[in-house]
Amino acid sequence: MAVSIDDLGDLVQRSDKLIELLKRHIFSPDGAKRFEKVYRIGEAASLIGRHATTIRDAANQGVISTERAAGTNARGFTLSDINKARRHYNTMPQIAVDEEPAIMAVQNFKGGVGKTSIAVHLAQWMAIRGFRTLLIDLDSQASATTLFGYTPDMDIDGDDTLAPFIMGDQRTMHYAIRDTLIENLSLIPANLQLYGAEYYIAAQSERKEIYSYLPEGINSIKKDFDVIVLDPPPALGMLSINALVAATSLLIPMPPRMLDFTSSLQFFNMLHETLEIIVEKHNVEFNYDFVKIVASKKKQRTSDEKYARAEDDILGLARDIFGKEYMLDGIIYESTAIDNAASEFKTLFEIQGQTTSYKSFRTAMAAIDGVCDEVMQEMLSYWPSLKAKIKAA
Numbered sequence: 512m513a514v515s516i517d518d519l520g521d522l523v524q525r526s527d528k529l530i531e532l533l534k535r536h537i538f539s540p541d542g543a544k545r546f547e548k549v550y551r552i553g554e555a556a557s558l559i560g561r562h563a564t565t566i567r568d569a570a571n572q573g574v575i576s577t578e579r580a581a582g583t584n585a586r587g588f589t590l591s592d593i594n595k596a597r598r599h600y601n602t603m604p605q606i607a608v609d610e611e612p613a614i615m616a617v618q619n620f621k622g623g624v625g626k627t628s629i630a631v632h633l634a635q636w637m638a639i640r641g642f643r644t645l646l647i648d649l650d651s652q653a654s655a656t657t658l659f660g661y662t663p664d665m666d667i668d669g670d671d672t673l674a675p676f677i678m679g680d681q682r683t684m685h686y687a688i689r690d691t692l693i694e695n696l697s698l699i700p701a702n703l704q705l706y707g708a709e710y711y712i713a714a715q716s717e718r719k720e721i722y723s724y725l726p727e728g729i730n731s732i733k734k735d736f737d738v739i740v741l742d743p744p745p746a747l748g749m750l751s752i753n754a755l756v757a758a759t760s761l762l763i764p765m766p767p768r769m770l771d772f773t774s775s776l777q778f779f780n781m782l783h784e785t786l787e788i789i790v791e792k793h794n795v796e797f798n799y800d801f802v803k804i805v806a807s808k809k810k811q812r813t814s815d816e817k818y819a820r821a822e823d824d825i826l827g828l829a830r831d832i833f834g835k836e837y838m839l840d841g842i843i844y845e846s847t848a849i850d851n852a853a854s855e856f857k858t859l860f861e862i863q864g865q866t867t868s869y870k871s872f873r874t875a876m877a878a879i880d881g882v883c884d885e886v887m888q889e890m891l892s893y894w895p896s897l898k899a900k901i902k903a904a
Contacts, residue, residue, distance in 0.1 A: 618754065628658075
């Protein structure tokens with residue numbers, strides 16, 4: 512059967528219809544995504560920074576309210592309740608006026624390494640802990656935007672992305688910032704039209720430095736945030752270069768499989784060469800606060816997984832070579848829990864109840880928590896006032 516361009520247009524329309532039907536099914540009854548997570552007393556106390564007894568007494572006295580978890584008789588605390596308690600006890604983390612926000616690019620030039628999943632989980636984790644957090648989706652595939660419940664080319668217009676700022680139609684990036692369902696977490700979304708910014712930046716290279724767009728944009732909005740997470744495209748393009756220059760730190764996902772491992776090593780080479788050219792050609796100087804590699808999508812050691820041992824060997828070699836200076840201790844495993852959540856346009860933090868086995872869910876959650884906490888500890892070393900406040904809590 513011959514397929515014309517018009518037929519391809521029909522394929523696009525059918526694809527959009529499929530996505531909408533899926534969203535209506537998953538986010539029933541009205542197709543709208545919600546954040547309905549209810550935290551148990553122990554989880555809430557840890558997030559608030561006070562003992563469980565103190566939080567229970569505050570709830571009994573009406574200082575903070577409790578909610579009933581969907582489908583159960585158990586009562587707990589919503590994130591809104593937790594933030595109210597943080598304000599009551601003055602445990603809401605916020606950097607001092609003379610401290611700079613952490614700007615982290617989660618970057619690898621190879622697709623399929625878990626980059627977007629890590630970026631979105633990290634942004635949500637920081638927001639749930641009270642940090643004013645912004646996720647900037649720089650990838651025209653818009654996977655991060657999709658995880659927030661949007662159908663990028665139906666719900667998001669090109670004017671909602673960074674494209675107008677990059678093309679000079681907006682003076683700051685405030686217009687593109689939108690609230691999300693999670694308190695303290697904002698999003699600058701992407702869609703396919705953002706890809707045009709790649710060509711625009713290249714075309715304007717004689718008039719403006721190709722790396723300067725995103726740093727200028729972030730400077731216009733950074734006072735409103737403690738943490739800014741960047742999700743660039745998995746390729747060395749104009750937007751990726753902008754992310755590398757705008758970032759104050761890098762998190763590099765690296766699956767311990769031979770092809771992904773060798774590709775990541777090439778990424779380090781391209782990263783060094785690209786930044787070296789920018790420094791030499793434009794006479795600029797910058798340093799990262801830290802650069803960390805995180806082992807991602809690693810298979811777990813089970814009796815039926817013959818490749819896990821080879822991955823252990825590669826990971827062991829990477830730890831020997833890169834050491835703690837460049838590698839996080841935590842590992843993000845290949846997980847049905849993460850995959851099942853993503854199939855519902857969610858992350859692990861949005862799951863209320865189980866979508867897979869309890870063991871699989873807890874293993875995945877512990878891995879994400881561990882990696883995010885390591886990243887936060889690195890950030891805290893550059894926020895002296897906040898480090899002292901969190902330690903005191």
